[in-house]
Amino acid sequence: MEKTLVILKPDCMEKRLCGAVMDRFQKAGFDIVACKMMRLTDELLRDHYAHIADKPFFPALAEFMGSRPVIVAVLQGQNVIARVRELLGPTDSTKAPKGTIRGDYGTDVSVNICHASDGTDSAAAEIKRFFKAEEVFA
Ligand code: TYD
Secondary structure, eight states: OEEEEEEEOHHHHHTTOHHHHHHHHHHTTOEEEEEEEEOOOHHHHHHHTGGGTTSTTHHHHHHHHTSSOEEEEEEEETTHHHHHHHHHOOSSGGGSOBTBHHHHHOOSSSOOSEEEOOSHHHHHHHHHHHOOGGGOOO
């Protein structure tokens, strides 16, 4: 069984869309095997976004992601990494088709409702970054 990490971002929290977003994941057949609420520190964000830390948009992104507590969760199921990315739609919400989570609820390329791991290696690293082994009920 594959696992992926999702973060319900500050805009998802502010718009009270956590239930709607989780509902899509659950209706697609995926199980929540870990879940917590936390405020992302600068240190965590530098780690999580290490691959884009040199981009000009990083400071604004880090400020947004740390602007209020978020919900971090691990989802489990067959092909969950790719399927959850499909359910989200492309990074830029303005280009995401209606029917995708970002297309229906997102604002733009930064304010886009939900993060999801983009591959097997990143999923494993991200789950480890946010959860202790005993917090994952897989
Ligand atoms: P990326 O890994 O390219 O997208 P995804 O979230 O779909 O995996 O980018 C990570 C995050 O960086 C993205 O969710 C929002 C932010 N971002 C910006 O703020 N501006 C940008 O131009 C891009 C490409 C990303």
